[in-house]
Amino acid sequence: MEIKKLHSFDVHIQEAREIQRRLRDMIVLKSPRAEFTLVAGADVSFPGSIRGRGTNRARAGVVVLDAETLETVEESVTEVECRFPYVPGFLIFREGPAVLEAFQKLKHAPDLVVFDAQGIAHPRGLGLASHLGLFLDLPSIGCAKSRLVGESAEPGPNRGDSSTLYFEGRDVGRVLRTKPGVKPVFVSPGHRMDQETAARVVLGLVTRFRLPEPTRRAHRLVTTGKT
DNA sequence: GCGACAG
């Protein structure tokens, strides 16, 4: 798919923080009426690195699947050198470039993207999922495996049970139990998305594992080679 | 100063 601008993430934390504060006001927390036909999942791995150190090559992968059948429609993998270190709250500047390149190589344009990161549940309201949703101009959802910010109660024990994630007095996401007896995931709207739709869609993309299929497959794609 | 901290 085509990405209009070539956005640069080659900045320093000082301006990175300003960029996030400026872009957060552009996020739309309203989901489109039409249903999602093609859903993409994206993730990044760092092959060969040791405890986050060592080689600094980022391997990004995007998997597009049919929202109904969950069949894989297309895959895209790419590797780039990253210049930004991992700093909580600034993940986009480390993984963003690689993910965007993987999207550029895509032939199918998805209707929705699920990221293995936070959406608006972020210190400045602009997690990687929101940031990339904005740059790709696509509805997006953040589905992280752990918490970045906010407080929440422990969700119920059954699949589909959830609790609200609050940050600075606002509802920024859902702590969703996708599987009984397993740690819940942190779902938050990215861009052109609302809380209810985000949680409902993620749950609908979950099969027998903890993570929804788009993200789970993207993770497998960039770590092991398989689909 | 002391924790917390997406991946």
Place this chain on the structure above:
DNA sequence: ATCTTGTCGC
């Protein structure tokens, strides 16, 4: 994120 052995449970 990445490394890695063992263990528990279905």
